[in-house]
Amino acid sequence: MVVVLRSDGRFLARSRDWERHMGESVLPDRPFLQPGAAESGTFRAPASLDRTPRVFAWRRLPDTGLIVAIGLDEAALLAPLRKSAARQQWQNGTVALIMLLLGGGTVLLLMRQARNQRQLALNEERYRRLHESMMDAYVQTDLAGRLVEWNRAYESMLGYTTEQLRAQTSQSLTPSRWHDEESRIVAEQVLPRGYSEVYEKEYLRSDGTLFPVEVRTFLMRDDTGGPIGMWAIVRDITERKLVEARIQHLAHHDALTGLPNRAALNLQLNQAIASAHRSDDHIAVLIIDLDRFKSINDNLGHLVGDRMLIEVAQRLRASVRESDIVTRLGGDEFIVVLTDIADTATVQAVGKAPSNYHENTTARPLPECASAPPRPAGLRPMFHTITSCAPRRCWRVPA
Numbered sequence: 001m002v003v004v005l006r007s008d009g010r011f012l013a014r015s016r017d018w019e020r021h022m023g024e025s026v027l028p029d030r031p032f033l034q035p036g037a038a039e040s041g042t043f044r045a046p047a048s049l050d051r052t053p054r055v056f057a058w059r060r061l062p063d064t065g066l067i068v069a070i071g072l073d074e075a076a077l078l079a080p081l082r083k084s085a086a087r088q089q090w091q092n093g094t095v096a097l098i099m100l101l102l103g104g105g106t107v108l109l110l111m112r113q114a115r116n117q118r119q120l121a122l123n124e125e126r127y128r129r130l131h132e133s134m135m136d137a138y139v140q141t142d143l144a145g146r147l148v149e150w151n152r153a154y155e156s157m158l159g160y161t162t163e164q165l166r167a168q169t170s171q172s173l174t175p176s177r178w179h180d181e182e183s184r185i186v187a188e189q190v191l192p193r194g195y196s197e198v199y200e201k202e203y204l205r206s207d208g209t210l211f212p213v214e215v216r217t218f219l220m221r222d223d224t225g226g227p228i229g230m231w232a233i234v235r236d237i238t239e240r241k242l243v244e245a246r247i248q249h250l251a252h253h254d255a256l257t258g259l260p261n262r263a264a265l266n267l268q269l270n271q272a273i274a275s276a277h278r279s280d281d282h283i284a285v286l287i288i289d290l291d292r293f294k295s296i297n298d299n300l301g302h303l304v305g306d307r308m309l310i311e312v313a314q315r316l317r318a319s320v321r322e323s324d325i326v327t328r329l330g331g332d333e334f335i336v337v338l339t340d341i342a343d344t345a346t347v348q349a350v351g352k353a354p355s356n357y358h359e360n361t362t363a364r365p366l367p368e369c370a371s372a373p374p375r376p377a378g379l380r381p382m383f384h385t386i387t388s389c390a391p392r393r394c395w396r397v398p399a
Contacts, residue, residue: 002014002068002069002070002071002098003068003069003070003071004066004067004068005026005032005066005067005068005069006065006066006067007065007066007067008025008033009025009026009028009030009033010024010025011024011025011026012066024048024049025048026048027045027048029045030043030045030048031043031058032058032060032067032069037060039059039060039062040057040058040059040060041057041058042055042056042057042058043055043056043058044056047071052073053073053075054071054072054073055071055072056069056070056071056072057069057070058070070098135153136153136233136234136235137150137151137153137154137157137233137234137235137236138150138151138153138154138231138232138233138234139154139170139231139232139234140220140229140230140231140232141169141170141229141230141231141232142228142229143227143228143229143230144169145169145170145171146169147165147166147168147169147170148229149231150165154234157203157213157234157236158173158203158204158205158206159205159206159207160206164206170182172204173203173204174201174202174203174204175202175204175210178201178202181201182201185199185217186217186230190217190218190219190230191219191227194218194219194221195216195217195218195219196215196216196217196218197216198214198215198216199214199215199216200212200213200214200215200237201213201215203234211236211238212236212237212238212241213234213235213236213237214234214235214237215232215233215234215235216232216233217230217231217232218230218231218232251263252264254313254327254328254330256306256309256310256328257309257310257313257328258313259313259317259326259327259328259334260325260326260327260328261327261328261329261330262327262329262330264327265325265327265329265335265337268325268327268337269285269325269337272325272337272339275339276339276340279340281339281340281341282340282341283337283338283339283340283341284336284337284338284341285335285336285337285338286334286335286336286337286338287333287334287335288316288333288334288335288336289331289332289333289334290308290312290332293305293308293331293332296308309328309332312334313326313328313334316334316336320336320338323339323340324336324337324338324339325337325339
């Protein structure tokens with residue numbers, strides 16, 4: 001019988017039935033439990049658990065607080081000894097050797113266990129630091145979508161506290177219009193191959209605002225290979241979307257006036273013509289330029305010329321309906337596309353809008369047009385040419 005004890009006499013390990021007796025203690029009269037006990041020794045006594053008379057040899061392991069004891073059944077031990085003294089010496093030597101080997105092996109085992117624990121603690125600390133220092137958000141969920149783990153970037157991105165996030169799910173943080181798409185990605189990508197491609201969706205902040213994110217999801221498995229959850233890297237792409245929208249706007253709008261440019265006109269005009277063909281309506285295309293605009297730039301400066309172009313753009317936009325198209329081709333050239341028109345009177349009214357710079361007067365080409373400011377001093381009315389076209393006929397309208 002071999003046992004490993006704590007310094008207070010409690011069993012840590014036993015060669016037989018150790019699980020049943022784990023945590024129990026030896027009798028308090030054992031020599032190694034007495035104050036001032038030696039580092040090793042032997043004694044005869046009934047066993048603490050089954051009361052069988054045994055001969056015990058024990059040794060205290062330095063710097064561990066552990067005691068190793070070996071107990072041999074007294075009858076089995078003494079019977080051979082009575083027959084032969086040599087037999088007695090051999091068995092004593094065997095016991096001593098076993099104790100020595102056991103003590104050394106136990107020390108090595110404890111040292112290895114302590115080293116493994118230190119390495120595990122070091123790895124956990126490295127993981128925690130990496131986890132918390134990530135710029136991107138990290139989140140882990142179970143298969144039902146309940147949040148299990150996340151980092152500070154995830155909390156900061158959503159504006160929730162730790163306790164509030166414990167009550168959230170992946171579905172509650174995502175607008176409902178994305179649920180079907182994300183379920184499809186999980187079913188077609190994450191579950192079959194263990195990860196998804198990068199995809200975009202929206203998240204819902206604690207204040208109710210929506211913002212775009214970029215997500216890549218990975219599957220988590222247990223020791224048997226079965227899925228137990230998912231983890232994802234989430235990146236806020238609000239700034240990127242704003243830049244993309246700005247680039248898209250600049251690609252299709254004039255930088256000075258904010259009106260659609262030539263590229264946008266080509267697309268919108270084709271759509272307007274196709275719609276007019278389907279509904280058998282008319283459209284009008286007004287090609288407008290500003291006479292003597294070069295003299296304005298030369299005499300008053302390009303800043304005044306830019307202000308003039310902005311004012312003309314605003315007047316044209318205010319003179320038409322939301323369904324109509326106002327674009328700037330470049331320089332002092334503008335194009336207005338009027339959809340669903342019945343007569344030329346509307347075309348003439350819109351065409352007069354930019355030239356009404358009469359001092360102290362108000363120009364209202366259409367009832368919904370806003371008041372026009374006075375004509376700048378020193379400027380004469382500008383003239384322009386207007387051409388109006390429909391899918392089936394064209395005509396010229398005098399300015």
